[in-house]
Each structure stands twice: as structure tokens, then as C-alpha cells.
Amino acid sequence: MSTPTKDIQTTVDDGLAKVPLGKRLVGANTFWIALVLLALIIVFTVLAPGNFATLFNLQTTLIETSVLLVISVGMTFVIITAGIDLSVGSVLIFAGMVAGKTMEALSPGGNATTAGWGVIIVGMVAGVLGGTIWGLINGWLIAVAKIPPLIVTLGTLGAALGAALLLNNGSDVRSVPTVLTKTLGYGTSFGGVPNLVLVAVVITLIGAWLLHTTKFGRYTFAIGSSAEAARRSGIGVTGHLLKVYLLTGFLAGVAGFMSLAYYSSTTVSAHATDNLNAIAATVLGGTSLFGGIGSMLGTVIGVFIPAVLTKGFNIIHVQDFWQRIAVGAVLIAAVWFDQQRRRRRNSR
Template sequence: MTTVSESVAPLEKQSFGRRLAGANTLWIALVLLALVVVFGIIDPGGILNLTNLQYLLIETSVLLVLSVGMTFVIITSGIDLSVGSVLVFSGITSALAMNALSGGDSTDAGWGVIIVGGVVALVSGAAWGVLNGLLIARAKIPALIVTLGSFGAALGAGELLTGGSDVRTMPTALARSLGSGTLLGGIPTMVVFAAVVAAIGAWLLSTTRFGRYTYAIGSNEVAAQRTGIGVTRHLVLVYVLSGVLSGLAGFMSLAYFTTTTLTSHSTDNLNAIAGVVLGGTSLFGGVGSVIGTVIGVFIPAVLNKGFTIIGVNVFWQPIAVAIVLVAAVWFDQVRRRARNQR
């Protein structure tokens, strides 16, 4: 009979280089680096230009916040198609709340009103997360169906609140500080917010009981239940987390665009899923990391920005991203089959 120590021994004897070469994050980072190098060679003054890099980081910040929440959801073997619509709904409720507190025009609103607007955005996102989580975890309705329904319902609710027109009166202080402001010697505030969210998400997933339970449920929900994990409660919390981060992303989008952008986030859910999967998180659950997601989110962003800079027809951009995404899923399946055959 093989003992535990004997089964672990081969892993212990692996060299550091071999273990590093087998890490998903390393290969994802190399792909991203290769893209930057290729576009840099084609147009040295393009994507490597400091201004372009800064705009790339700012434009990716909102998507990164969405993708951190999506990482937790997909690791549990779930999916959340509603994040883009919840982002829009949260931005609308936040804007309407700030305008209501300012007598109909929040342009000159102070930080008290802005903070209330931020809280309203987070609570709005959390409410949709609770609804999704309860229907998925308690009512046992497939996540795909529930979040597809929430995708339409959240957007419809936002349009009902505004009559189908964007809210365009935003606090100037919010736009200047969060939307276009800088911190820490010139780093865009949007980027700092996204980095903090990613850091907290990475800590939560990799070092806490919440993260361990997330992996356990994604690996084998029945086994997790038998070991005493409150699967239903945990799944609700995971979808609440996704909703809260969607609300935060909605508030950030509001600050950056100074409008509610009703029609500008219809594909954010797919972009977030693409970033998470490209970052090495398995659609089958149980595998993934926030660090991988951070890298994965930038792969389609760099592709799109690079194609724009070198003048490639804009219609080729989603095709290229789709090819990379399908290749990532195929590679994940190959790795899973190889692992199961050992």
C-alpha cells in the first residue's frame, strides 16, 4: 500500500523550475508579455507609450473589479451573467439618490451626498446578489438561467427608473477625484481602486476560510456538504460578493463617464468571464486565482488596444479575443484530462 509520504515524495523532489513551469499564472503572464512585445515591435511608440498605458489601465479598471467577483463565482462552478446589468442598475440608483439629496441636481454636491451615493450603489448590487444567490442555492435553479433572468431584469428596472434616458447630472467632485483624479504621485484613482479590490480578493481567496470553502464547493459540492461546509449559505455569500463588486464597478463607471451609460455595458458579463477564464480559472470549478484573473483581464484589453494602435480593422478585434478564449478553454480541458489520467 502506498503511504501518504510516498505519494507526496515525487512532488517534493520536483525542482522549483519544473513546478514554476507548470503554474498557470506563469504561462498566462508570458502570453500577456508576448502580446506587449509584439505590439511594441510593430509600433514602439504605440502601446508602450506612457499615456496609452495609463489609459489602458483606467479603461480596464471597471472590468477588473467585475472580474474579481466573477472569479469567486466561477471557482464554485457557477456563472453570473447579470454583472453588466447590475453595474448599470447600481449606477442609476446611485445617481438618482445623489440627485434626490441635492434637490434634483447633484453637480455641486458635497462628499456627504457622494458617500451616500456610493453606499446606495453597493446596496443595490448586494440586493441583486442576494436574489441570485437564493434562487441558485436554495431554489436550486441553474445559475445560467437565474443570472440570465437577472441580466434582463436589472437592465429593465434601470430603464424604468430613468424612462430609458441616461442620468447626466453628476457631482463634479466625484468626477474630479475618482473619475479623473490621481493618487500616490500620479497613479489614476480608478487604477488604485481596482488594485485594492484585486488585492483584497486575492487575500480572501488564498488565505481565508472563505476562500478554502469556495475551492471546496467548486471541486465537489457534495463532499463539501458532507464535511460540514454550509454550501447554501456560502453560495449566497459568493453571489452577494459578485453583486457588491458590480455595484462598486457601477459607481466607478459613473465617476469616469459622468453619466449612467445605459447601453455601454451589454457585453461586460462576457468580457469578465473571458478575463477570468483566460486567467486560468476553470469553468468546471475548483481551480483559479485572482492574480491569474488580473493578468487574464489585460489580455483582451491589450489585444484591443494594440489592434487599434496599429490600425487593424475594429471588426477583427472580437474575433481575435474569441480565438484566444476558445484556445484557453481547450487548454484547460486538455490539462483536466491529463490530470485525471494520472
């Protein structure tokens, strides 16, 4: 006997099968977002041919976006459920701080620079666990206590950041194992591909598989489209939302450890706007703030649009405040486009 969710999925698949591939491609958000990214690359390549389109610039852009991409994977799941998580940047900092303090505590004299892989693994587990706990707190307050996600994550944004600063009296942890920085932070493999990028790619691929091919992903879309309809279809909405926010906290913990490896420090000030950047990247990638729509490929493209804008503006010497205006304008345009598309769909 078929379940309601399987029947819905079958109906959707049958409907898509009747639409020509070319029309589906042109009608997809990801197609147009990819065109925007391609246009930006072409423009900056023409304006600065000897500086923008280089292997070094590509490598640095990939490394700089790796940490943001990991937290954006989690943000994609959250926003598809019609939720929001403003705390991911603070949770990232907290996880990095826990990892750094753990490695210091296990090192002679509190200096972790010469620590080996045993200490590093314990620090990594502690940091990721710290991020996961914040995800669990967010999930419980949102899914079980029924407090709006905006309020919950705004509160945990401040709480997680305050807890992180308390761990080291308001200072950054700067004692990071050298072997960690050389291996994960700046190390390369497979023909010069940075290890940090490989980690981000693997996590993104797992996220794409989870979102687009599993029951977990189908439930995520169903809840974002209509939580009440999903509940009536037999989906455990409360438990699923708890898992989604738990996943987001876990990925913020992973990103915190990656950042620690790259910067050789917790760099609290460098992550002040990571939460907004992750939301912007996800929305730019076509994930709807109203829930029920999104793709992991779109998020990947969305992460690179502001990165390419920033890199290109720096190369052609455009002042920093113009960069912020450009990214903000693109984000507003993406949300406006999403609203117009939903209105057209609802009017049919």
C-alpha cells in the same frame, strides 16, 4: 482534533512541497498566461514603438480596465464554485443608476453636478446596496431554491437592466457631481497613479487575500471541486454559495459607482457586454469553467489580454471586427487548453 478540510489542505501542501519550485512554476497556468500577455506587449511594441509603449497608453489602459477588473474579482469566486453570473453587467448599470438618481434626489432642482461629499457618500451607499441586493437574489435562487446559475442569472440580467431603465425612463443619468468625476474618475495620487486604478488594486488585493489565504477561499475551491464532497466534509455549501453571489453583487455595485465617476454618466450602452468580458477575462486567466481551479493573479492577467489586444489593434489600425475575432479565438483556445489539461489529469 483536525477537521476534514484542514486534513485535505495539509495533504495538498505536503504534496506541493515535494515538487521543485521551477517545475511548479512552469506547470502553473498563470506562468503561461503571463507569457502570452508579455508576447502581445512585445509584438505591439515592435509594430508601433512610438505609440504603444508609452506612459499615457499605460495609464489609459489601466483606467479602462479598472471597472472590468473589479467585477472580474467577483466572477473569479463564482466560476471557481463551478457557477456563472451573467447578470453582473446589468447589476453594474442598475447600481450606477441608483447612485445617480439618489444624488439627483438629494440635490436642489435635481441637478447633482454641484453636490458635495455628503450627497456623494449617500449615493455610493445606495448604489452598492442596490448591487448587493441583486447578488442576494441570485444567491438565494441558486443556493436555496436550487435553480441552475445559468438560468437564474440570465433572468436577473434582463430584470436588473429593465429595472435600471425604469428608474430614469430609459435614459442615462448625466447629472453627476463634478467633484466626484475630478477626484475618483480622473484624479491621481501617489506619483500620478489614477485613483480609479488604486481602488481596483485594493479590491483585487483583498480578493486575492480572501481567495488564497482564508477559510472562505478554501471552501470556495472545495465546493468547485465537488460540492457533495464539500458538504460531507462539513462545509455549509448553501450558505457559502449565498455569500459568493452576495460578494459578486456587492462588487458589481462598487464597479457601477466607479463607472459613474469615470464617465460622468450611467452609460448603459457601454456596459452591454461587461458580463461576457468578465467571464472571458476570468477564463483567460486560467480559472476553470468546471470549477475548483483559479487564481486572482491569473484573472488580473486575463483582464489585460483583451485590453492589450484591443489597444494594440487600434494603434496599428486593425479594423474592429478583427479585434473581436482575435479575442474570441484566444478565449476558445483557453477553454480548449483547460479541457485538455483536465483530461490528462483524469487519465493518470
